[in-house]
Amino acid sequence: MMKIRQIFHKWMLQEDLNFLLTNRIPRITLTRFMGWWSQIRHPWVVKSSMAVWRMFSDLDLSDAKHQKFDSLHDCFTRELLPGARVVNPDPAFMTSPCDAIVGACGTISQGQVFQAKGFPYQLQTLLGTSERCQHWPSTLEGGSYLTLRLTSSMYHRFHAPDQVHLQHVTYISGDTWNVNPVALKRVQELFCKNERAVLHMTTQEGVPFLVVPVAAVLVASMRLHAVDVLLNLRYKGPNELPCDATYFKGQEMGWFEHGSTILIFVPPGFACAQGIAPGERIRMGQALLKKPA
Template sequence: MNPFAHAPESPKTRWRDRLLLNEDLNFLLTNRVPRIALTRFMGWFSKIRSPWLARLSIWVWRQFTELDLRDARLQRFDSLHACFTRELVPGARPVDPDPAVLVSPCDAIVGALGTVQAGTVLQAKGMPYPLADLLGSAEDAAAFEGGQYLTLRLTSAMYHRFHAPDDATVTDVRYLSGDTWNVNPIALKRVERLFCRNERAVLRLRLHDGQPLLIVPVAAILVASIRLHCLDVLMHLRWRGPRDTRCHAELTRGQEMGWFEHGSTLVILVPPGLAPVVRTGERLRMGQALLRRGPVIGLS
């Protein structure tokens, strides 16, 4: 059975999809608004501890998304934040044990992917951006020239925690404060260098075989805070540093690394020798095979 299969189209689905697929209206409602102010408000509102307010907020949320809480560890929440950052029941996300693959760190829809060429990658077709701008370092960008990048988009209804794609050590974290543009496909086609504008963190990992890997969580409107277990701090819009933090966090494949407070994007960067086994538009669950050690076969 396809875990992402949808129920038959309902009147609610029809009106919601008409609204969300109207590109001009979608872009206006999710970007041409006071993004940072709304994001800060949502951060405050979501943490109000009130079970009845949480139930009401979740009901409204469900009118616009396919929110499915059947695999959540808790079925009742005392705040909207608790629902956003929910844990899952044990075994809900089996992790591929094949040592030849790296697994998806999160539930996601695969966005742009391909080879880093001349220090440039794509956020959407026809919308390139300099990798150095995303990472805040030309040296880091140069280290992944000829390697692969993958963009994994988490929708607001998805499970929002992200995990280690393989046995690895987190060696340091760079935090880059920024804006809170929406990161949906409509915005990615219209806003140049969008990922480079938004708040983000750059997590540098060393895999068990010695290869480097970067995971870049990019925040978005209504999100703009990132929690990492390897750092004893919540990174958010009002936090101004330090920019670079050394750490030494050893992780096993599938171990939880942190979470977003709504939904957003992970950009994954790997060196040559790792090939994607997924395609643009594919829906993934955390733990599914994402990359295989071997030659790049040009999936897109």
């Protein structure tokens, strides 16, 4: 199995092949099929699917709360053993909301951020045309952005990065492009094309910031505890979802059905914590951003 995985990874490192296999496919149809397949509760389906999944990824269930799953969906959205993640208690830091690989990060300049080197996009384009989102580019100008990519084998639940208040959710339907580094270097404004949810939030000090979960191929479904609907490709609205939810630091906010990306946007004064840099693997609860003094 290890040899097969190594051969597969070698093939996937060939960017043209990687892009072809993960994007030049009927993305939405395949994503809907995967949503249906993952819900099948049959031991043969689950066992064979997980065997294939392990063959092509570094799936590690050693810290999962349960070791047996009735469906692939149950494994994708698995909970962890108590204490499997330690949330940094220092109030001077916001913590990572998820397990992830750090992608592009930097300063928001003239409303522009980057998905990869040489591939910029406008924050307003990501946030859409909603009146609720029009003030954010000016509010966040000069601040920082972070891209956190969740792979298929990672823990898929996301948590509050601080003691926060979730005031509103803007849901934006869209495509399901793969969000891996190969696609981010080829598809202009990729995050602005995919399905996403804009979470309007404030810290306990009243500082406004955004968390934007972005769905991807085979995912396109996310659950937020603060709203009573499943946000996916079949969801038809409304797009504006008022919320009034308060979370303590590290409290679970929701999950992806498979794996994707979370974008974080904070106003000026924040700085990346030590060790936070593109390519680094981080865990939920790890110090992510130092808050303004």
